[in-house]
Amino acid sequence: xxxxxxxxxxxxxxxxxxxxxxxxxxxxxxxxxxxxxxxxxxxxxxxxxxxxxxxxxxxxxxxxxxxxxxxxxxxxxxxxxxxxxxxxxxxxxxxxxxxxxxxxxxxxxxxxxxxxxxxxxxxxxxxxxxxxxxxxxxxxxxxxxxxxxxxxxxxxxxxxxxxxxxxxxxxxxxxxxxxxxxxxxxxxxxxxxxxxxxxxxxxxxxxxxxxxxxx
Amino acid sequence: xxxxxxxxxxxxxxxxxxxxxxxxxxxxxxxxxxxxxxxxxxxxxxxxxxxxxxxxxxxxxxxxxxxxxxxxxxxxxxxxxxxxxxxxxxxxxxxxxxxxxxxxxxxxxxxxxxxxxxxxxxxxxxxxxxxxxxxxxxxxxxxxxxxxxxxxxxxxxxxxxxxxxxxxxxxxxxxxxxxxxxxxxxxxxxxxxxxxxxx
Numbered sequence: 001x002x003x004x005x006x007x008x009x010x011x012x013x014x015x016x017x018x019x020x021x022x023x024x025x026x027x028x029x030x031x032x033x034x035x036x037x038x039x040x041x042x043x044x045x046x047x048x049x050x051x052x053x054x055x056x057x058x059x060x061x062x063x064x065x066x067x068x069x070x071x072x073x074x075x076x077x078x079x080x081x082x083x084x085x086x087x088x089x090x091x092x093x094x095x096x097x098x099x100x101x102x103x104x105x106x107x108x109x110x111x112x113x114x115x116x117x118x119x120x121x122x123x124x125x126x127x128x129x130x131x132x133x134x135x136x137x138x139x140x141x142x143x144x145x146x147x148x149x150x151x152x153x154x155x156x157x158x159x160x161x162x163x164x165x166x167x168x169x170x171x172x173x174x175x176x177x178x179x180x181x182x183x184x185x186x187x188x189x190x191x192x193x194x195x196x197x198x199x200x201x202x203x204x205x206x207x208x209x210x211x212x213x214x215x
Numbered sequence: 216x217x218x219x220x221x222x223x224x225x226x227x228x229x230x231x232x233x234x235x236x237x238x239x240x241x242x243x244x245x246x247x248x249x250x251x252x253x254x255x256x257x258x259x260x261x262x263x264x265x266x267x268x269x270x271x272x273x274x275x276x277x278x279x280x281x282x283x284x285x286x287x288x289x290x291x292x293x294x295x296x297x298x299x300x301x302x303x304x305x306x307x308x309x310x311x312x313x314x315x316x317x318x319x320x321x322x323x324x325x326x327x328x329x330x331x332x333x334x335x336x337x338x339x340x341x342x343x344x345x346x347x348x349x350x351x352x353x354x355x356x357x358x359x360x361x362x363x364x365x366x367x368x369x370x371x372x373x374x375x376x377x378x379x380x381x382x383x384x385x386x387x388x389x390x391x392x393x394x395x396x397x398x399x400x401x402x403x404x405x406x407x408x409x410x411x412x413x414x
Contacts, residue, residue, distance in 0.1 A: 063358060063359075064315065064316070064317045064318060065317075065318070065358050065359050066359075067307055067317040068317060068318070068320065073307070073317070076307075077307060077308070077309040077314060078309070080309075082307070082309070082314040082315055083307055083314060083315040083316070083317055084315065085315070085316065085318070085409070086354075086356060086358065086408050086409055087353075087354040087356060087363055087364075087365040087371055087408060087409060087410075088353070088354060088365060088409050088410060089409050089410060090315070090409065092313070092314075092315045092316065093315055096312075096314055096315060099312070113408070114356075114357075114358075117220075117221055117276065117382070118221070118272060118273040118276040118277075119256060119272065119273050120273060126406065127409065148256055149255035149256050150255075152221075152256050152272060153216055153220075153221070154216050154217060154218055154220050154221035154272070155216070155217070155218065155252050156216075157252070159252075159254060159255050161255050
């Protein structure tokens with residue numbers, strides 16, 4: 001945890017080198033108890049930034065290929081990440097998520113499942129929606145805007161650009177223990193989650209635009 | 216990853232897979248336009264006749280067709296690749312907790328990958344060949360600049376395209392699979408990962 005806290009401080013202190021950072025709604029992240037933080041995904045920077053902003057330790061699902069190599073294989077678990085194999089159904093990642101939630105932890109999941117190619121919101125991964133219905137914990141919708149301008153998926157290299165992260169009010173979802181019930185609730189839950197994330201993303205977009213107009 | 220993964224077809228001349236790796240930028244093999252990143256997500260294009268055009272990446276991407284044009288009965292696409300075959304999984308722990316498994320990949324093997332209406336065929340420079348009938352694929356995705364495929368009862372295989380577009384291949388394999396599923400009356404594919412699902 002010491003290393004994690006160190007990186008949180010490092011990212012918060014160093015981010016001004018990348019650009020202006022605005023954060024809204026941080027008070028919506030519970031100080032105690034389990035929650036799922038559901039965010040959009042524009043850049044490889046998103047998990048790093050969100051984990052730095054949320055003061056509580058935030059366990060984050062990350063694709064399994066991020067754990068390959070000696071350095072990343074050592075670092076990723078210490079950054080509270082856990083792997084998900086995206087090329088097959090991966091029950092272990094669900095078990096780890098539920099285990100963290102049972103312990104009262106917060107877990108971050110990027111609902112699009114991969115970084116956006118053009119910065120726009122993509123359809124949700126239905127596995128994430130099923131997880132929300134299985135977990136039955138409050139969901140914190142999160143919009144991250146501007147990281148696409150800093151480090152998009154199709155280029156290696158940083159550019160300075162303003163970023164805004166917005167957290168919405170917790171949304172309760174029912175805990176559905178039966179698979180048939182979860183499948184039945186899937187479309188409406190997916191729509192509700194995406195609407196909540198989109199609302200935060202659009203707010204964050206407007207904050208960046210209004211800042212640009214003021215300058 | 217590269218601009219040629221975002222722009223898997225040249226937005227100026229329409230050549231699929233036209234953008235190829237250049238020295239410091241991607242260059243279209245069809246019209247000679249040069250693509251590089253500008254400020255933020257801006258992509259700057261210099262055409263062969265000397266014009267310069269700057270647009271946000273999303274605007275360039277919006278000029279692309281929805282999907283690559285399906286090929287005919289024969290070979291549709293061919294590209295140099297480095298292939299890696301998963302040889303198993305390594306567990307990941309934090310403290311005493313098992314977090315999951317991470318694939319172990321073998322060394323990169325140079326060869327050529329070809330896509331037809333029926334299968335993906337890899338011919339390694341060593342002479343070995345491997346074939347994946349499209350009907351046996353259970354997942355197709357891009358990850359960290361590579362194309363990943365998973366076939367039934369087989370381990371993961373990844374392909375890195377040193378000069379071409381992994382995304383064009385992802386979209387092409389997806390288009391071939393969609394056509395195949397429809398022709399076989401198996402419905403429309405709605406998901407490609409974590410596994411192919413058709414309704």
